[in-house]
Amino acid sequence: MNEDKRRRYSAPVVDGIAKAPSRAMLRATGFTDEDFVKPQVGIASTWSRVTPCNMHIDGLAREAGAGADAAGGKSVIFNTITISDGIANGTEGMKYSLVSREVIADSIETVAGCEGFDGLVAIGGCDKNMPGCLMGLARLNRPSVFVYGGTIQPGPGHTDLISVFEAVGAYTKGDKRLIEVEQVEKVAVPGPGSCGGMYTANTMASAIEALGMSLPGSSAQNAVSEDKLADCRAAGAAVLDLLERDIKPSDILTREAFENAITVVIALAGSTNAVLHLMAMAHTIGVPLSLEDFTRIGKRVPVLADVRPSGHYLMSELVAIGGIQPLMKTLLEEGLLHGDCLTVTGRTLAENLADVAPYPDEQNIIRALDNPIKKDSHLRILYGNLAPTGAVAKITGHEGTHFSGKARVFASEEDATAGVMEGTVVAGDVVVIRYEGPRGGPGMREMLTPTSAIMGRGLGNDVALITDGRFSGGSHGFVVGHITPEAQEGGPIALVEDGDEIVIDAEHNTITLNVSEQAMIDRHARWQAPAPRYTRGVLAKYARTVGSASQGAVTDGD
Structure with missing residues (x-):
């Protein structure tokens, strides 16, 4: 990069005395005279000891910084x-999970906007910090690369975190002893x-690579x-190429x-959270992107990956056979993909894939196109009198495509979990969990604990669960989330009563409450919105600003 471009790209270029204070501040952080004319590359690290997903990212950030420095930039971490969703699931703390996506986007925008970085690397490792990073990079619209922190290794016996959640459910049924849990x-x-x-982390990492924002x-x-x-070092260097x-x-x-991205998520049997985040x-x-786009694309894209939670294999096993590139x-x-899309390599998607070798012959993780797990999408966008503006179901084919049952209504995740654990929920029930939407929760908690309890108690084939909340990527079974309008807004899910018949049809993409229109009008006339659960702090602010889940639950909407 020639000197003129270095100076044009460099935020702290000093041509006069007015920039002396800035130089003094940066010099204290380790800048040398030579660094002041280099492009500054901000390295947004989501490192934290609160979760294993991110506990190693400080080291990855340093590698990304080294890559940027070696390519002629000056990195600033x-x-x-x-x-941690895994730690917070099933608790009040989970209400902060989706909120954190917005906080992360806000903070990246704030720091990079204030400091004037020329380019950025963002490194994420858990569910919400990945879309949060991408949203921050998109707002700034400066040359940027996203790096995924990577997948964990399985535990002995092919176990993972979801194994723990389901072991708890099995214990309450009597199928496991406490020592086994x-x-x-x-x-x-x-x-x-x-x-x-x-689950959501690996789903979103795959989606972001398909978008072209990762190497x-x-x-x-x-x-x-x-x-x-090596991926981190290459990402740091790639930002300098993008600047050029x-x-x-x-x-x-x-x-x-x-x-x-939608196509790849479907082929991989990815998380319902991808709908919200994309x-x-x-x-x-x-x-412009809508729920209808998922339905349209889903009609022609099959599910090919036999992966958990609905399948058998883990991400580390997919890594071993070549990842998602083949x-x-x-x-x-x-x-099924647009090959002419530009990517962070500076090349098109088709150019990036030109020399990729196929999967080994002896592998069972990714099916052939003529032998799919499911011929069309597992992500079903449902409409009906129970979800006039849409809901999202994850129907992989293992659950069947139709469920009819009697409503068992709960006003919170905790109440529903207790109902499952104590045996109140029985075969034939449709568990209804409401007031867990973006505004009502607030925060749209994941229903991983009750869905895991249902699976652990052996009710996975006999019970459905619907909610205006959402699901962990680890949830499976006959589940429908993101029901809109949410209960807090007076949506029909707020009017369901115990014993009402609910019919879910994933072939015709409908969700129906078999209650007369007049009865619904009468119920709505009696309904009153609950008082906000929080009146101060970040949850209160989120509840006041967040939009519908059917539009991504963003806080900076029109």
């Missing part, structure tokens, strides 16, 4: 937050990295590996790129 708990999470199935292979690497260290080419997120995050990310960059090449050759 700064931190943003993360929370303890044995699973002690080994299931053996070290750094994100939860090992195709090829970044989404499918073990957290502790030489490949991940003047390639920004708005050049990469096109509508076609989001269609690629719409939020698209909103941030100004790309899958993406197959989808491209079938005409």
Whole structure:
């Protein structure tokens, strides 16, 4: 990069005495005279000791910084937050989870906007910090690369975090002894990295790579590996190349790129949270994306990955056979991906995939296109008198496509979990958990604890669960979330009564409450919105500003 461009890109360029205070501040942090004319690359680290997903990211941030420095830039590492869904699930603390996505985006925008970084690397490792990072990068629209912190290794016996949740449910049924639960708990999470199935973290990492915002292979690497260290160094260097080419997120995050991401999420049997996060990310960059796009794309894209939670294999096993690149090449050759989309390599998606080798012959993780697990999408967007503006179901094919049962209504996740554990919920029930939406919760908690309890008690084939909250990527069974309008807004889910018949049809994509229209009018006339649960602090602020889940639950909407 020539001197003129260095000076044009460099935020703290000093041509006069007015910049002396800035130089003094930066010199104290380690800048030398030579550094003042280099492009500054902000390294947004989500390092934290609150979760194994992010406990190693400080080291990854240093590697990314080293890569930027070696390529002629000056790296500046700064931190943003993360929370742990796995630790908070089933508690009041989980209300902060989705909120953290907005806080992370806000903080990256705030720091980078204030400090004037020329380019950015963002490193995420858990569910909400990945879309949060992307939203922050999109708002700033400066040359940027996202790095995934990587997946965890499985515990002995092919266990992972979801094994612990389901062991608890099995204990309450009497199928496991307490010592057996303890044995699973002690080994299931053996070290750094994100939860090992195709849960939300691995889903979003794959989606971001498909979007073109990560270097090829970044989404499918073990957290502790030489490949991940090299990925970080390469990302730091890539930002300098993007600066040279003047390639920004708005050049990469096109509508076609989001269609690629949806396609890959479906093929991988990814988390329902991808619907929420992809719409939020698209909103941030100004790309129109709606629930209908998931239905449209889902009609032609099959589920090919036999991965947890509904399947058998873990992400580390997918890493071992080549990650998602061979899958993406197959989808491209079938005409299911837009190959001309630009990526952070400066090349198109098709160019990145040109030399990718196919999967080994002897593997059962990714099916062939003519032998899919499911011929169309597992992400079903449902409508009906119970969800007039939409709901999201995860129907992989193992659960069947139709469920009819009697409503068993709960006003919170805790009440529902107790109902499952104590045996109140029985075969044939449709568990209704309401007032858990973005505003009503507030925070739209994941229903991992009650869904795991249902599976652990052996009711997975006999009970459905619907909610205006959402689900962990680890949830499975006949589950429908993101029901809108939510209960706090007076949506129909607020009017359901115990014993009402509910019919879920994932072939016709409908969810129906078999109650007369007049009865619903009468119930609504009697309904009163509950008082806000929080009146001060971040949860109160979130409840006042958040939009509908059907539009991504963003806090900076129109």
